[in-house]
Amino acid sequence: MSAQPVHPQVPRVPRVPRTVDGIADALQGGRRMEFYRELGTAPLDQAEAILRRWWCEAMLDTDPEAEQIRRAAMDGTLPVVTMEDILARRERQGLPLE
Known part of the structure; x- marks a missing residue:
């Protein structure tokens, strides 16, 4: 496994x-x-x-999951995060912040 x-x-x-x-x-x-x-x-x-x-x-x-994302957004079930959380995660992953 x-x-x-x-x-x-x-x-x-x-x-x-x-x-x-x-x-x-x-x-x-x-x-x-x-x-x-x-x-x-x-x-x-x-x-x-x-x-x-x-x-x-x-x-x-x-x-590939665009339809599920749109549906969740319309249903109000799309998870949300703050920009601070997004930027911190991108920084940890070594991704650009712009």
């Missing part, structure tokens, strides 16, 4: 690269065009925030 970790290791390479092409490739159809449109019309000082938001959208879109 082998023991499985309670929380699987977070991969060092994200499913969706933090690039314009990586985000666009992960989005489907109309969402991809919406991303390009929003990014293409944004002032330069807002581009990074737009990329960050759409990267989160792309990560959720490509998450």
